[in-house]
Amino acid sequence: MFTVTKLARRCGLSRTALLYYESIGLMTSPLRSVGNYRCYGEADLRRLLQIRAYRDAGLKLEDIRALLGANADSRASDAAKVLRKRLIELDAEIRTLREHQHAIFKLLEHKMLGKAKMITKEKWVSIMQGCGFSKEQMHRWHAEFERSAPEEHQEFLEFLHIPPEEIKSIRKQSRSGA
Numbered sequence: 513m514f515t516v517t518k519l520a521r522r523c524g525l526s527r528t529a530l531l532y533y534e535s536i537g538l539m540t541s542p543l544r545s546v547g548n549y550r551c552y553g554e555a556d557l558r559r560l561l562q563i564r565a566y567r568d569a570g571l572k573l574e575d576i577r578a579l580l581g582a583n584a585d586s587r588a589s590d591a592a593k594v595l596r597k598r599l600i601e602l603d604a605e606i607r608t609l610r611e612h613q614h615a616i617f618k619l620l621e622h623k624m625l626g627k628a629k630m631i632t633k634e635k636w637v638s639i640m641q642g643c644g645f646s647k648e649q650m651h652r653w654h655a656e657f658e659r660s661a662p663e664e665h666q667e668f669l670e671f672l673h674i675p676p677e678e679i680k681s682i683r684k685q686s687r688s689g690a
Contacts, residue, residue, distance in 0.1 A: 514552040523560045530560065538563055538577055570598055633672045651685070658686035 514522065520530040533539045539559060542550045552560075559580070566576045575594050640650055657665040665686070669679045 514557065516550050516552075519552045519557060519560060522557065523564050525560070525564060533560070533563060536573065536577075538573065538580065569595065570602065571595075631672060633674050636672055654682060654686040658683055 516530055517527050520527045523530075530539065534541060539556065542552045542556060545551050562580065563576055566579065571579075571594060575598075579591050579594060637650070640653075645653070654665070657668070662683075665683065666679065669682060674682070
């Protein structure tokens with residue numbers, strides 16, 4: 513004999529889940545002990561393990577109820593029908609999730625994602641000039657940036673929303689030191 517807690521643990525469920533299954537009629541009301549405790553037997557264990565297997569497969573409770581309520585002769589064919597139906601549903605869900613995944617990949621690959629127009633080339637030049645940088649010092653700054661971190665230099669220039677041809681020119685000038 514099993515108590516509510518022991519049966520639930522044995523099947524990897526919470527006590528609450530077992531009591532819920534009992535309240536909706538998936539599990540029959542068990543015998544009661546002298547102290548009015550629920551007492552479950554081996555048949556209850558087998559039924560709860562079957563419910564758990566169907567739930568693990570993602571079946572809805574109403575489908576499980578229909579399967580468990582069917583007679584033994586039709587139960588196997590009914591189970592196969594319900595499981596095939598669930599496979600079709602899963603295929604559709606997976607297709608939808610793949611579409612979401614591809615949409616996210618496209619968004620992540622989009623060059624402008626996350627590059628809000630917070631600062632432009634003109635604003636940056638103005639800030640540098642405000643700090644006392646001359647044109648020659650700004651060229652040296654770019655040359656050092658290009659020399660020490662070329663990929664980050666490219667990203668920084670893109671962040672400033674500088675057109676690709678101008679970026680190419682800035683980087684070429686920075687590499688030549690002119």
